[in-house]
């Protein structure tokens with residue numbers, strides 16, 4: 001397989017395997033697509049665990065040209081504000097939050113976000129739909145409410161240097177309000193991953209959703225500056241990465257986003273948060 005330059009960055013890939021054969025295949029796919037990926041694992045995603053953070057960090061060190069480690073933060077009945085710095089020292093370049101005991105914007109979690117901001121590293125928050133699981137019976141937590149996009153408002157306005165990604169842009173369930181919240185904050189970004197399905201947005205529809213009020217033509221398409229590439233792929237399902245990338249490209253080319261902005265969306269924006277230099281196409 002021929003390898004090109006690394007020109008893109010996909011911020012949303014799950015680490016569900018550390019089998020060398022799976023990782024080699026994924027790395028091969030990354031190099032072939034010219035795409036670096038942020039890998040997140042960690043424990044306590046409702047009923048299941050992914051690869052522990054330590055292992056994700058170790059795996060990424062074996063493929064430094066394509067894998068970037070994210071560490072999952074444990075937002076439970078308590079949360080440890082020492083966590084972000086600890087993972088950052090070990091090499092994490094960002095954080096992932098999902099399945100919190102309380103709403104993301106609960107008082108007990110605020111010191112954790114403050115610590116992440118001090119590290120200068122982004123946080124990817126799952127937002128919107130989450131399939132019911134066995135753990136729900138045990139814990140009885142209100143998950144859609146806990147992971148509603150509006151919970152990111154308090155975090156974004158309290159920590160204005162923290163880069164926040166609203167993964168899935170709220171899913172269909174919270175779509176209308178998610179766009180409004182997104183456009184309010186300079187430090188809030190979103191990916192368009194739809195849990196493996198890419199039919200959710202058609203170009204005309206997405207354009208209409210993001211159209212600035214009272215303005216007909218906006219050639220800069222500035223309103224799309226806080227979208228970042230995120231596919232929600234898995235180590236064991238690298239084809240989602242390909243579908244995601246193709247979908248983004250088709251969507252934004254059809255909308256007519258300028259080339260430079262397209263490069264930002266496809267990776268330069270997120271790479272800049274982590275001091276990663278992507279090559280020019």
Ligand SMILES: [Zn+2]
Nearest residue numbers: 012014167232
């Ligand atoms: Zn995901």
